[in-house]
Structure formats: structure tokens, C-alpha cells
Amino acid sequence: MDAEARLTDEKPLTEPITSFDVACRQVTSYLKQAIPMGIWLVSRYDGENQIYLTVNDSFYGTRPGLSMPWSQTLCRHMLEHRTSRVTPDLESVPDQEPVSGRKQYQVNAYAGVPIQRDDGHLFGSLCGLNPSPMGEDLRGQEPLLRLLGGLLGCVAELDLNRTDLQRRLQTTQTASETDELTGLANRRGWQRILNVEEERYRRLGEPGAIMYLDIDDLKIINDSLGHEAGDEHLRRAAKTMREAARGTDVVARLGGDEFCLLMVGLTQQQVIDASARIQSALAGAGVSASIGQAVFSSATTFTDVCALADQRMYAQKSERKASPA
Template sequence: MRGLTCKETGLVTTNTATLPVLSPLMGFDEASAIVVDFLKEHIPLGYWAVTRYDGYRQLYLEVRDDVYGVGPGDSHAWDDSFCVHMLAGDGPQIAPDAMAVPAYRAAPVGKAIDIGAYVGIPIVHGSGEVFGTLCGLDPAAQPDELEENAALLALLSNLLTMILDVDLARSEEARKRERAEIAADTDVLTGLLNRRGWERAMSLEEDRFRRFGHPGSVIVIDLDRLKVINDTLGHQAGDDYIRRAGQTLTGCLSREDYIARLGGDEFAIMATDATPEESAAIVDRIYAEFAAAGVAGSIGCAPYTIVAGFPGAFDAADKAMYEEKRRRRASEG
């Protein structure tokens, strides 16, 4: 698209800016990269980003930053941000002098880093739910003419919202197809995914989580007493114990979560769209349901992060599980 006239403010360095070419056919991550590149060139604040509110953090999905040293996958608490105040109506979407706005001056993020100018434009689902923001920051206050970019910023945010909704719908359809495909990779004893199915699920979900910044966790479970049951009651009793554990775990999860038996007495869960608090509640529910079913095990949980990905989350959850097993053995001994 062409013909958007931008005034020469000292912020926009060209008299006529050609809007970036954005299409619903492209992914949200590609569109986000195009938009922040465009803004970094035409409204050259030190930091531009597309961010995601995932229920507890403000997560940076696409970043162009040469002042604060942050990158994709970094985050801070949502309640500490300027954006939470902007969305509440306590501060403007464009603040050339952010410290002149009481809500921004009091925000914890403004005490942690120097923020002289702030831009925060909501990115909203078609349902009206806030996905995140198109966010710009600079350590120095800017001329009041920064506000003259309001129409441009709103247009770019609306375009990102349109592409987001289309890409989310497309991604969900792909997820349904993928689930059907990996359903064949099942463990004979429990009917859950086997290790191959688990690894395929992690690989397929990795791109989706990186693109949208979805919250999620990996939970690793290692059953107790299986060897004792096999040695004293026989392997049929051991198989029944494993099946009962699998059925109990399935009952603790939503249909969108992935659950696998990785082999022997080890299970793994990918809790999709779950914050750390929600994942901790899942762990508590598993312990309670295990106790009711006569199953015992040690559980470790770790959140997904863009930096470490699902392999890193699995390793962290596995480590946490073994630490929990050692702690329980020490307390019982």
C-alpha cells in the first residue's frame, strides 16, 4: 500500500512512508517482523516489539532493540508493565514524556530501566480478548509530534490483529490434522502416545508456541513401587499399575493436552495454554488423584520458554522430578 503521508517530525525521517506489504497469507511471526522493522526505520525509538500477554507475563515475540539489551523470549511481569496501565485507561497509548504520566512513573518497569518515551497499541483478538501490544520505548523523552503517528500505529495494529486471527485459525486446523497423524504412535499397554509420538508432538508444537508465545508447561512423572509390584505380585499386576496410572493422568488433563508413556514407569505431559500457576494446580491434582487410585510417583514441572523450547522444558522438568524423588526418599528414610 502507498500514499501514507508522514510529517517530518524528527522521528519519521522521510516525507512519504510506504506501508509494509502485509497479507493474511503470511504467518503472524513474519508479519510482526515486517512491522517492527518498518517502525524501527520510520519511528526510530530505541526499542520496538510485538509482545504477548500470556496471563502473567509480557513476553517479547519480535524485538528490535539497541538500548535495553532484550530479545525474543525475554519477558517481565505483566503487572509491572506500562501496558497494563495503558489498557486500564490510566495512561495514553502514546506518551512522548512517559515520566510525566503518574501511572507510568510509578510502574516497576520504569524503575528498572530508563523509559523516557512510551508507545503501546493493543493487539486484540476478534473476540475482543487482548493478545498483546505493539510496543515502543526509548530512554529519552521525545517531541510531542510522536503523537501524530497514532493513525499509522492503529492501522498497523489492526493489520496484525487480522493476520493473527487468520493464522491462529489456520494453526488450529493444522493441529487437528497433526493430532490425528501422531495418534498412531501409541503405547500398546496404556493407549497413550509413545516416545516417538511424544517427540513428534514436541516438534510440531514448538513452531506454534514460538510464533504465538503460548504459555505451557512440561510435566514429567516417574512412578514409584513398580519394581516391587513386579517382583512380589508379578508383571501382570505391574501392567495393571501402569494402566491405572495412565488412566488417572488422563482424567487430570484437558483434551488439548498431550500425554505420553515414554517407557517403563515414566510418563510426560505437555500442558498447553497453561500458566505456571495452572500447571502447579495440575501437579497438585495428579498427586491427589494418584493417592485416591493407589498410585505413587514423583513429579517435576517446568514452563515452556522461547529461549529453551520444549526440549529445555523437558530437561528442566525431568531434573525437577528427580530432585522431588530424592526429597521424598530422604523424608521417608
């Protein structure tokens, strides 16, 4: 039975496509019925890893949230060797052999297409894997996969643009969520934004990080120069952080000398670079601060990511005290 007939025979898809994750669920569900393979999945490329967002699996035991280094994936190989995007028998393609884990995980047939942003950048991939070789008619499904991959790219672009607009709107906080001294989000506002962002991350897999900062020597300034000087020091720190951050980053003051940032769309190396840039900007403004950061992880909650960033911040503070510049 061909794909069109299968779609006609299946129950209608009644869930409205209101977001990228819904579209992914419907596409992988349809492909699992129309082109039966061991697994159909949609993944996100975050610059370093392939993260599985949506998984329809009847063989491999894969689940959403798992990831693997991009360099070891068949999807990377597919992009670099355009002739093998749909391969019924991987044993017949010699240049597939270097792909790590192919035999270990029993992958002998592959069908996949890239999912791209409007600007041509890679978002991720739509792919199917099968433990045994498949018939040559699998090659004839490539136009359908290209069509579905292109449609997923359009939905992803719309969802990401909507998400970006929502983040920008979040910079206008209500009075109950704004720190009076600095004008930044307060602890209550930070927690609300964090909850919203975690839901987005589970849906879209967009990489990013949480950064914790602790202003050094605030007590000394308060005791020696007075609390007005201490407040001015905090305002200067807040202003510097806002200017050093991007427009979509969230900067918040948790209280006292504790600040935090939410930064989305950065790889791990970019997060390290951003941390160094912010610390340098603060030093240039006469503000000494200790910083710790942790990237988003599908294996943990954002509460755990915050705790790790906080732990790393205190580790840096201890190091700075042990070896003052």
C-alpha cells in the same frame, strides 16, 4: 514525511503473511521507518510476564525472547491509564513515574496499543519506545497504531486457532508413534510433538509446561503379582492421566513406568494446580506417582525444560521415600 508517503517510498513487502510472526516482522519494520523510535516491538502477555516476540531495535539492545514482570511494564500502565497510550514526553505525565526502570532504561517517549483476542482477552501489545522526548505529532499516529494492533490481533487469532486444530489432530498418532500397551504417544511420537511445539512457542510465545511422571512401586507389583498386574496398573495410570488432562494436552509414555505431559496455555500457577490435580486423580485410582514440572522458557531449549521437569520429578520421589505418608 507522513506514514503513508513513507510506505509508498519503501521497497514493497514481498514476504507473504502466512503466520503471526511474519506479520509482526512486517509491522515493526514498517513502523521503524514510518515513525522512527529507538525500538518497536510486539510482546506476549502470558498472565505473569511480558515476553518480547518480535523486536526492531536500534538503541536498547533488546532481543526476542527476553521478558520482564508485567507489573513493571509501561504496557500494563498504558492499559490502566487509557489517556497515555501515546505519550511524546513521559516527563510531562506524573502518573508514569511509578513504572519501574523507566529512567534507568532511558524511556522518554511511548506509543503502544493492546493486541487482543476475539474474546477480548489480552494477547500482548504493539509498542514503541524512544530514549528522548518526541514531538506532539506523535499523538496523531494513534489511529494507525490501533489499526495495526487490531490487524495483528486478527492474525494472532487465526494462527492460534490453526495451532489448536493442529494439536488436536496430533492426538491421532501413527502406529510407529503409539505405545501398544497404553495407546498413548510413545517416545518417538513425544519427540516429534515436542519439536513442533517448540517451533510454535518461538513463534507465538504461548505459555505452557512439560510434566514428567514416574509410577511408584511398579517393580514391586510385577514381582509380587506378576507382569499382567503391572501392565494393568500402567493402563489404569494412562487412562487416569488422559481423563485428568485437557483435550489439547499431550500424554505420552516414554517407557517402563515413565510418563510425560505437554500442557499449553497455562500460567506457572495453573501448571502447579494441574500437577496437583493429576496426582490426586492418580491417587484416587490407586496409582502412586511422583511428578515434576517445568514451564516453557525462551532462555532455554525444550530439551532443557524436559531435563528440569525430570530432575524435579526425581526430587519429589526422593522426598516421598524419605518421608512416606
